[in-house]
Amino acid sequence: STYSYRGEKQTKIILAVEQVKDRHYTLVLWGAVAACCPQLQRKKDHIWQFKYLFARHNPVSGELELHTTPWSSFECLFDDDKRAVEFKEKFDRGVKSLMSVTGLPAHLEEKRSGVIQVRAHISELKFAAASSPCGQLVFNARTSLQHIFDSLSRITYPGCAKCGLELQMDDNKIYKQCLSCVPLNKVKMFYRPALMTVEDGGYDIPVRVVPELMEKMFLGIPADWLNKTIEPFLDTTYGMIVADLCHSLVTDSKASYLLEMRSQFVLDENSYPLEKNFHLLGLHIDL
Known part of the structure; x- marks a missing residue:
């Protein structure tokens, strides 16, 4: 131009x-x-x-x-x-061969935007849930396994199979169509996006996790399998496994994870962070 x-x-x-x-x-x-x-x-x-x-x-x-x-x-x-x-x-x-693993304190000091890898501990998962008293469902080290299992239906939602938009039911218990994706009208169950708190070296940050990555964190178990039994003659359901995985993520204080994230800092003229955003791209157990 x-x-x-x-x-x-x-x-x-x-x-x-x-x-x-x-x-x-x-x-x-x-x-x-x-x-x-x-x-x-x-x-x-x-x-x-x-x-x-x-x-x-x-x-x-x-x-x-x-x-x-x-x-x-x-x-x-x-x-x-x-x-x-x-x-x-x-x-x-x-990208992985060129990306070095940094500590969370060092990254917050650098204030660098881009794709990073850090080792950290997961301390909390927070889901938006209208049925909860404060509009949020929080899982942390004080949350019992039974409470997580009982709350599974509140961390999932029916959505458009193409774009993931949450769909509401009409008075006849029929899901409304996603106008953006008409004529496609297939409905699929999704995990709700979460705000995950990770800690390292006395620092903590909130990391946004999209539904697709929530499913990967739960060993790829789809949200519409939670009521299915693993074997026909067993009482164990996939929902029990997901609840146990979720409970382990937030209660195992010794567990360390390798997190790949997109980091975004908005700085003022003095390099003071006006806004910090972190989005999860991948998660692996740090062996």
Whole structure:
């Protein structure tokens, strides 16, 4: 785009770049550097090396952005270039090989937005449940296994099988249609999204967990299996297993988990965090 700034015409080009597979970042080319646009379009799937960039957080999204300066340089690498070969090897290994595990206190001190891995203990799971007195259902170390089992129906909901929107029933006990996904009208049971509190080194943060990841945390047991028995002649149901898993998550103080999260900080001009958001991407037992 071209626009006027202080009486002069300024040009900028916004690129989507990947240094780690499937992790997109924004690179903004300013001024004279934008003249390379035709070359970039011809070789947009090639490996480029950009040097001397300025990194800053977008004040709106909180995401990290890269910007060129008058001292920046760029080069399109040949496929047999040693730098290109080394980059491809790291790129194809994916995000986990390039991501180091950091402690929660260190990450909160850095205030860095992006994908991170931390080791932490889970101390609480909080679900939005209209039937609860305060509108929330909280599981922590003081919660009994029986209470969790009795509450399973309140941490699940019927939703649109395509988009996951919660569906209400009409007076005839028929689920209303999801207008966004018509003509598809299939109903599926989901776990409610949760706010998970994790602790490490005396610090704790709330992490948002979407329904798909709640199911993975419960060993992939679908929400509509909770009343099913594991074997025809056994009294054990899948709901008992989910309740036990949920109880173990919040009561085992010695358990440590490797959490992959998307971290987002919104900072003021003094680098003070105005807003902090964390979204769970994956969870593994830390052996």
